Amino acid sequence: MIRIENLEKSYGDVKALNGINLHVQAGELFAYLGPNGAGKTTTIRILNGLTRKGNGSASLNGFDIERQSCDARRQCGFVPQHLNLDSELTVAENLDIHGRLFDMSAADRRRKTDELLEYVELADRKDALAKQLSGGLKRRLMIARALMHEPRILFLDEPTVGLDAGIRRRIWSLIKKVQQDGTTIFLTTHYIEEAEFLAGRVAFLDQGRVVAIDSPAAFIDQQGQWAVDVMAENGLQTTYFKDNDEAKAYADTLPNEFSLRRVNLEDAFLALTGKKVKP
């Protein structure tokens, strides 16, 4: 569904992407995890035609993003990191303009607008101006807009950045629902728990390279299920254990204050790159 081969991109002397290789299957919810500046947004912008690529190639549902750019763009919906709604237009007008851009007929636009506003629970705000919506509602409207032309792939670039925990959970439920309805989802995030909760597979990205791809469970399993953090002279030290009893037994031997917790993707990322996703 999404195929990326040796993709590169430079901004002057800075190499933002350094030979990315990825293959995302139809129906997958794939997360692209990495710290700020790792190249997540650059990849997603190239795939959506917003940034010119360097060397390498990429295709969406079999359409090359450069040679068959219009067909490739028809395959995907894109929800960028920043809000980019037309604030002076109503909720329905935002969807209608998007539908026209994707050459939908008037009847299809009307049908899909009503359907999607029900789907994202915004039907009662149909005639409200986009600027009157709260941050969470704007995010939901952006997802609805990206789904308007029934794309095969939905790209979500940090879809819950800046939202509080409750609203974030509602957006996650919506993303899960979209995937269950058959859309392939490519998600970039630097929220560990977001990738763990949503993704079937995760790619770790660091300095423009994919350093590992696997399921969240496999990454965590490689590391061990439990972690004990202890503040040592040279900083925080973490030891990993396969089971809870083993971890507790080790913790009881420690003279200092410790914390016993479950292993997460951050630990796996740290082990592979020596860095944290969230610095």
Add this chain to the structure above:
Amino acid sequence: MNGLIAVYLRELLILKRKLIRQLLGMAVGPLLYLVAFGYAMGSGMVIEGRPYLEFLIPGLIAMNGMNQAFGIATEINVARFYWFIFEEFQSSPIANAAYVAGEVLAGMTRALIGVLVVICLCLPFGLSLQFNLWFWLAVLCNSFVFAALGVTMAMLVKSHADQSLVTSFVITPMAFLGGTFFPLEKLPLWAQKVLYFLPLTHASNAIRSSAFGLTPQPVNFAVMLAVGALFFWIALNSVNKARD
């Protein structure tokens, strides 16, 4: 075609939402020029055998048409740099030609509204100007030139500040030197030759001749159409440059 309509319709909806503010904004400049130059300074003055006010108004129509058509650049830049709506167009499967044509049409629509505002401001004074077919053709050509220039600039600039520089160094000098406020014959011959290349000079000439009931020179239309087509072509080839 749907893409072109989407781009045009979006601009019209935004214009509709801000119509009162926009109309007031379109009226302020011409009204001040009418009061300052037309009544205060120019009363009793005769140019080319007509009261100065009659000479001035076609110039103001050309100038306001230019300003409003070029104003589409600001709308595009706000959409591009502040609201990031330009990304919606970039990630959709519409042709660059549809995008440019939609924005140019929106600029021309703004210009036509701006021209109607000036005409409304002048109507109560019972001036003997004609708004015939030549007049409207000249207004359309003028709006085409500057809407296409506006879209070109909006695609080429890298920030809102760059846009202000274009306005300061291109649009404002043209507004004063394009045959709007005084006949170019008052200037030295070398200056006349230089200013002859400004598209607004031809727009002012064509609009003024038509408004006076004369047939405008074909060269005025030829220059406007050629310059407009050139700007449109540059705009078309600049859309991809607006990507990172």
